[in-house]
Structure formats: C-alpha cells, structure tokens
Amino acid sequence: MxxxxxxxxxxxxxxxxxxxxxxxxxxxxxxxxxSVLGGDETKIAFETLMHELPYIKAVFHETLRLHPPVPKNIKQAVADDVLPDGTRVYAGEIVGYSNWCMGRNKSVWGQNAETFVPER
Ligand code: HEM
Incomplete structure (x- = not known):
C-alpha cells in the first residue's frame, strides 16, 4: 500500500x-x-548528487536513520537459517525487526543518537 x-x-x-x-x-x-554547482543548473544531475555532493548525501542518509519511511518489517523464513548473531530460524518462522529503533540505538550511534548530525 x-x-x-x-x-x-x-x-x-x-x-x-x-x-x-x-x-x-x-x-x-x-x-x-x-561551491560544487556554482550557479550552473546544468550540473544538477543524479551523478552530481551521487559523487560530488557528499554532505547532501549524508543529510539524506541521516534522515533515513532517524525517520525511515518503512520503520519496521517482518520476514518469513522459507528454509532453516542462522542469523549473523547465531540465532537459529526455522522454516516458516517469522522474524520482525524495527529499523526505527535500530537507527536510534545509543549503543550503536552514541548518546546523541536522537540528534540529527549528518557528519557522523
Ligand atoms: C527513499 C525511498 C524508498 C524507501 C525508503 C523504500 C523502502 C522500501 C522497503 C523498506 C521495502 C521493503 C523491502 C523488503 O521488505 O524486503 C521496499 C520495497 C519495495 N520498493 Fe521501495 N523504497 C523507496 C522508494 C521506492 C521507489 C521510488 C520505488 C519504485 C519506483 C520502490 C519500489 C519498491 C518495490 C516494488 C518494493 C517491493 C514491494 C513488495 O515486495 O511488494 N521503492 N521499499
């Protein structure tokens, strides 16, 4: 939807x-x-954004960290599997995760995890 x-x-x-x-x-x-475009609008292109505007790219990534448009998700295993941390998942089981919580996890992002800091 x-x-x-x-x-x-x-x-x-x-x-x-x-x-x-x-x-x-x-x-x-x-x-x-x-500094990058210098008023030259013809330089506004996908390649410019990807390779020449790292700060803007960082702003976008920092936005997705704090405000992920899909904040949680679930997956169902089609076969027995093992997650990276060793947790076993068996065929048919459902695993849920919240990237909203992961993006605000202080043990990963530090005490200022809730703050918008593109430089991180
Ligand atoms: C920043 C923008 C977007 C974000 C954050 C985003 C995020 C996601 C996420 C998290 C999923 C679910 C992946 C999964 O569960 O495996 C997804 C699925 C999908 N996205 Fe995006 N998406 C974005 C833009 C787009 C755009 C622009 C298109 C198409 C033009 C698109 C097409 C799809 C399709 C076709 C699926 C699969 C849906 C399904 O499984 O039924 N997404 N997206």
Whole structure:
C-alpha cells in the first residue's frame, strides 16, 4: 500500500523538516551547493548528487536513520537459517525487526543518537 509513493514522499519531506530545524546544517548545504554547482543548473544531475555532493548525501542518509519511511518489517523464513548473531530460524518462522529503533540505538550511534548530525 505504501510502496514507491509514501516511502519517497517521506524520504523527501523529513530532510526539509530537519533543515528547517537546524540552520547550521542548512548553511552547510547551501555552501556545498554553491561551491560544487556554482550557479550552473546544468550540473544538477543524479551523478552530481551521487559523487560530488557528499554532505547532501549524508543529510539524506541521516534522515533515513532517524525517520525511515518503512520503520519496521517482518520476514518469513522459507528454509532453516542462522542469523549473523547465531540465532537459529526455522522454516516458516517469522522474524520482525524495527529499523526505527535500530537507527536510534545509543549503543550503536552514541548518546546523541536522537540528534540529527549528518557528519557522523
Ligand atoms: C527513499 C525511498 C524508498 C524507501 C525508503 C523504500 C523502502 C522500501 C522497503 C523498506 C521495502 C521493503 C523491502 C523488503 O521488505 O524486503 C521496499 C520495497 C519495495 N520498493 Fe521501495 N523504497 C523507496 C522508494 C521506492 C521507489 C521510488 C520505488 C519504485 C519506483 C520502490 C519500489 C519498491 C518495490 C516494488 C518494493 C517491493 C514491494 C513488495 O515486495 O511488494 N521503492 N521499499
């Protein structure tokens, strides 16, 4: 029900929310755009975003960490399997996970896990 549309909408909406809440990050973005594009709109292309605007890319990744459009998911094993931590999963069993919680886990991201910091 949400595939393609709502995921993309949320992935584009949350960065702007984050930018409006943090003038420091906004200033860094404007500085990067000015220095890379230099007012040349013809340079606005997918390749430019992927390879020449690392700060903007980091802002996008940080947005997905804090506001994942698909915040939890489940998988059903088609065959017996072993997860990376050694947990056994048997055919037909369902495993659920929350990447929303994983993205805010202080043991992974530190005490400032709830803070929007693209530099991390
Ligand atoms: C930032 C944007 C997006 C995010 C965060 C996102 C995230 C996801 C996630 C988490 C899944 C489930 C994967 C799984 O359970 O294995 C998924 C499935 C899928 N996504 Fe996206 N997606 C995004 C954009 C898009 C776009 C733009 C398209 C197509 C133009 C698309 C097409 C699909 C399709 C076809 C599936 C499989 C659905 C199914 O299994 O029935 N997604 N996406």
């Amino acid at each position: 949400i595939v393609r549309r709502d995921t993309t909408v949320q992935a584009l909406t949350w960065p702007f929310y984050s930018l409006m809440a943090d003038s420091r990050v906004m200033a860094n973005i404007v500085r990067e755009i000015d």
